[in-house]
Amino acid sequence: MNSPKKPILELNKVTMRFGGLVAVDNLSFTVHEKEIVGLIGPNGAGKTTVFNCATQFYDDYEGDIRFYTEAGDSVDLRSKKVTEIAPLGISRTFQNIELVQDLSILDNVLIGAHYKFETGVFRHIFKTKKARDEEQVWKARAEEILKFMNIAHLKHFYVAGQPYGILKKIEIARAMMMNPRLIILDEPAAGLTDYETDELEKLVYRIRDEYNISILLIEHDMGFVMNICDRVCAINFGKYIAMDTPKNIQEHPEVKEAYLGSEA
Amino acid sequence: MKKCMECMKTRWNRFVALLKRHPPLQYVIFGGMLAIMGLGPYFGIIPVSTAMFGALITVMIWTVAALGINLLLGYGGLISLATAGFMGVGALGVGIFMTEYGWPFELAALMTLLISGALGLLIGIFSLKVSGIYLAIGTLFVGEILRRIFTNVPIFGGERINIGEITFLGRFTIDRNLPFQDFATGASQYERYWLYLILTVLMVLTMIVVHNIVKSSTGRAFMAMSRSENAAQSMGISIIKYRLIAFIVATMLATLGGIMYAIYFQNAPTEAWTLILSLMIIGAVVVGGLKSIFGTFLGAVIIHLVPNLYLRPLFGDVRSLFTGVLIIVVILFYPRGVVFVVTDLKKLWGKLKKRLQGRKETAHDEQS
C-alpha cells in the first residue's frame, strides 16, 4: 500500500489560531490518491479544526493547503470559497449529523448533487422540460448510490426517526453524490454498534475501490482506525507527532505518551 | 352494486395516480371548487353567504402573502416582520401608478412587483451580514419605515387612495361597487364574482409556483440552508444566493397579496399595514402548517374566516384572543401545524388496524 503515489491533499505548515489559542500548530501531512488516512489525537487536539481549514470553513489559517486535481494540477484551497470546495472534488460528513429531518432520504441525498444542477430558480418555477429531465437524471444517480449503500428500500422514508447507523449512511451517500475524489469523514463510527462498524469498514473499502475515492477520517474508535487506515497521522494540541502505518503508530512512544496517557 | 363500487374505486385510484403525476392539478381542482363556492351569494347556496364570500376574499389574499412567509420561514428558516409593509406596497403602489400616473392596471402591477422585488433584494443583502434576532428586528425596521412612509407622506392621500373601477387587459372594466343583485330589478350582477375569480386564479398560480420551487433543487437548498448553513455550504449551496431568492420571492408574494387587495377592494388604505397584520399572517403559516401549501390556506381560514364568521356572532370580538391562543397552543403541542392532523390520524388509524389485526391473529393462534 505504500508504493509512491500521486498526492491528493497536502497540508503544509498549517497553523490556526482562535484569539490566543493555537488550535492547529504548524501541521503538515499528505493524503495520496486511493489512500485511507486516519487523523487521531486526544479530545481537543484540533482534528475537526484541520477539517474545517481544509474545507475553508476557516479561511484565516496560516500555511498552505493544496488539492491536486485529476489532471495533476495543484490548487491552493485558500483561493477557493467554501462553496467551491465541493465542485473541486472534496466532500465531507459531519460530527453531528446534518440531515434535513423532514425530507425523504432520497431528497436528502439529492441535496448532495446541488452544485451539479444547471437549471436555476426560474426554470424551477415554471418546471421546464430541462428542469424535469435534470431532476430525473440525478434522481436515478441518487438511487444508484442508495443501492450501493444497501438502503435503497428506505428511499421514500423521512430521515426523522431513522436509526443512527442509517443516518450515518445517508450522510456518506450524500457526500458521494457530490462526485468527490476525496471524502472527509468526521467520526463516522461514533455511536455505531459493532455490527454496524464492521459494515462501515467494508463500505469504506468499497467506496475507495469501486469509486476511486481517497478518504481522510477522524475517529476515536481505535480498532476501527487501525483496521481500516493505510496510514495514520497522530496529533496533539494541534501539533504533528507522527504519521505512519497503523502498526508503527501503535508502537510509537510519543503517540503512546500523548494519546494513551502514562498508563500505556 | 358491488361491481359499481369496484369500478368507482379503480377510477378513484386512477385519479389519485394522475394527481401524483401532475401535482399542479390538485391546486387547479381546488381553485375550481373555490370558484363554485364563490357563486354562493348569487344562487343562495347555503354555506356561502355574502359574509363568507368576503371572508374568502381575505383568506385568498392572506394565503398568497403567507405562502411567501412559508417559503421564508418554513423552508428557509428565516423570519420577516415586514409582510404587512410589503402588502401595503402592493396595494398603494398599484393605487399610485394608476391614479397619479394613469397607467393601465397591468403595467402598474408589474412595476409594483419589480419595486418590491428590488426591496426584497435589499433585505436579502442585509440578511447576509445580519442574522438571528438582529435580522428579525431588522425586518421590523423595514415594516415600520414603510408604514411611516404610507401614513406620513402626502402622496398617499392620508387615509386611502381610491382607485375606482379597474380595466383589465384594456377591455374588461369591472366596478366592485355594484352589489351582487341589482336593487331595482333583482338581476344578478357578476362584477364582484369576476374579481373573486381573478383572485382565485392568482392564488392558484401562486400555489403552483411555490409547489414547483419547493419540489426542486432550489427548495432542497432552502431546507439544507435552514438545517445548517455550514453543512449546506460544504455541499456547494451558496447561502447568499438562496437567502436573496427567499427574500425576493417572499416580498414579491406579499406585494402580490397587496395587489390582490387593490384588485378586489379597488382602494388602498394607508393605515391597515400594521405589525399585527404581519403577525396574523405568520400565525396563519404556523397554525396551518409550516412546509405545507394547503396548510397555509387552512391556516388563513382558521385565523381569519373561522373567528370572523363563526366566533364573533357567538362570543363577541374574540379574533385576537383566539388567534393568539391558537398560535401558542399549536407551537407547544402540534409544532407541525393543523394540516398534519390528517396525516397523523391516518397513521394512528393504520397502527390501530394493525394492532387489532394482531390481536385477532394472536387470538386465532391461541384457539388453534
Add this chain to the structure above:
Amino acid sequence: MSGALRSFDGVKRMNITNLLRVLFNSLNTGSVYALAALGIVLIFRTSRTTNFAQGSIGTLNAYVAGYLFMTFGWSIWVVALASMATAFVTGILIDVFVIRPAAKVNPISKQIITLGLIIVIVGAIPFIFGVDTYQLSRFFTTGAYTVAGATLRHNTIFVVLLSLFLMSAIFWFIQYTKWGLAIRVTASDETTSRLMGVPTKTVTMLSWATAAMLGTLAALIIAPQGSVNPNFMVDVQVNAFFAGVLGGFQTFYGAVIGAYIIAFARNFTNFYISDIWADVIVYSSILVFLYLKPFGLFGKKPIRKV
C-alpha cells in the same frame, strides 16, 4: 411627540433653548425605551428568546393601574405599586405556562410564541377592561424648572432619576450578587448551569417577573402623554427592540445606551429636519449601521463551529 413642541416655537433655530427642549424630551422617552429594552435583554439572556410581548405586558398592567386610578380614584403612587405587583404575577404566569413548556421549541417558534402573546393580550383587554380607554396622571402633576428658556418638569427629573437608579441597581445586582451571578451563568450556558446546581428555573422566572415590571413602569411613564389603549405601547415596544439591536444583545448596558441614542435621534431629526421623514431617516440609518456592525455597538461576532 415633539410635533407639539415644534408648533410651540415655530422656529427651528439651533439655539440652546430648542436643543434643551429636545434633550429633556429625549431623556423622558429615552428612559421609557431603556426600561423596556432592559427587560427584553434580560429575557433574551435567560430564556434565549426575544420577547415581542414586552410592550403588551406593560399595556395590560397599565390597564390595571388605569382601572384603579379612574374607578376608585386612588393615588397614582398606589396604583403604580398595585400594577407593579400584578406585573410581577403576569411575568411569573407567562414563564410558567408559556415559556417553560416551550423550552425545547426552536428559537424562531419561541419568538412566534411571544408574538402570539401580543395577540392574546391585545385580544383579552376588551374582555377584562372593556373597550374604553383610561387616563393616568403623571407622578408629579405640577412643578417645573426653566433652564435657558426650556421647561424641565419635576416629573421628568423624577422619571429619569428613577429609571437610572433602577437600572443601576439591576446592573449592580447582576454584577455583584450571588443571584446576579446565577443570571449571568444562566445567560451564558443554561444546561451547564443547571447541572452545576444553579436554579435556572427560578432565575428565568424572576427575569420574566422583573422584565414585566420594567415594561409596566415604562408604560406608566409614557401613558400620561396619551391614553391607555391596547396599542399605546407598540411604539415603545418597537423602539425598545431597535435599542436592543443598536446596543447589542450581548451586554446589559448596550440596550440602555441604545435607547437614549434612539430617543434623542428621533426627537432631534423630528424637530430640526422633518417631522414626516424623521423616523424613516433614523430607522434607515440604524439599518445601515447594523449592516456595518451586525452585532450592535457593543456586540462581538461569535466563532463559527461545525
